[in-house]
Amino acid sequence: MSLILFAFVVRVRDGLPLSASTDFEHNRELQERKRQLRTISKALSHLPDRGTIKGRELSIYFISSEGISYMTVCHCSLPVAKAFCFLEDLRWEFTACFNSTVVALAARPYPFLDFDNTIQKLKQQYNQSGGPALEVTLAEVHEDLRLHPPQVISMEDVELSNGIANGHVEQGAGSGQNVRLEPVTAPGILSLVLNIMCASLNVIRGVHLMEYTFQDDYEGIWNVVAFLLAFMCCVFQCHLYLFHASLKKLKCLILLSVIVLCNLCLLGMRNVWQLIFHISVAALSTVLILTRKLQDRTSDCGV
Helix, strand or coil: CCCEEEEEEEECCCCCEEEECCCCCCCHHHHHHHHHHHHHHCCHHHCCCEEEECCCCEEEEEEEECCEEEEEEEECCCCHHHHHHHHHHHHHHHHHHCCHHHHHHCCCCCCCHHHHHHHHHHHHHHHHHCCCCCHHHHHHHHHHHHHCCCEECCHHHHHHHCCCECCEEECCCCCCCEEEECCCCHHHHHHHHHHHHHHHHHHHHHHHHHHHHHHCCCCCHHHHHHHHHHHHHHHHHHHHHHCCCCCHHHHHHHHHHHHHHHHHHCCCCCCHHHHHHHHHHHHHHHHHHHHCCEEEECCCCCC
8 A cells, every 4th residue: 555645745835836746636625735835835835844744544744945835645654754864865866866956946836846856765765665775864763853853733723824815815826726615505604594584683782781680780680691602602603613713623623612602691581491592503503604614616737
């Protein structure tokens, strides 16, 4: 079984693809990792020189040096040191073939596709022999990783570095890539309408109760707080569904928990069916926020 599945060389300053290995495998996770590579390539100028993105079965490793980044998709069973050793060998091979001036002047994607032959030989060497010819090279890389471990990065960090705002980002004219949230679905529209309805009910009840609270020596102040806090949480849930945000899962769970607690505090102000309605709407919104993924449409340029 091949442990190194795909290699990708890009220019750091603009994410221009320079070369890539020919893809002979077509499993779903590999294709997903390849799409992620192209997303990562647009954020390399904001990422560390060495990093790892963990996956279920396949992981991404990359190193950047002298304005060029070398990236690979490997099986999780491959030792990290061997993955970075492969990238170091790939870097040496590429710099031996192409100087920095040629790379800087490249204007179209994949100008060095002939380098694929070198990548395939290097992949074959690692996949068949299990590593580099010189064990001292692997030992040096292993020691370097122990002293300076690569940063583990999440795709949310990458997307945020890419400047994704308002649910989408238009990439550079030469990138051929557009990343955006998946289209709003019918259940999503329903959840937005119900959330707006719940927010309206909360703020109306809160403001109305506030008038009586000021007249009764603030006896019902905590009910007012619960109504207004639930209102703000409903608004934030709508925002999280419509727009991309980092730490989305954590924020969703916090908002859902606050809405549940606020409604439990209002047990005397609302009947059981009203409480179930408000909590159900919040739960539905949470599920839809977490299941609305980023849509990545890329141009593979025949690779």
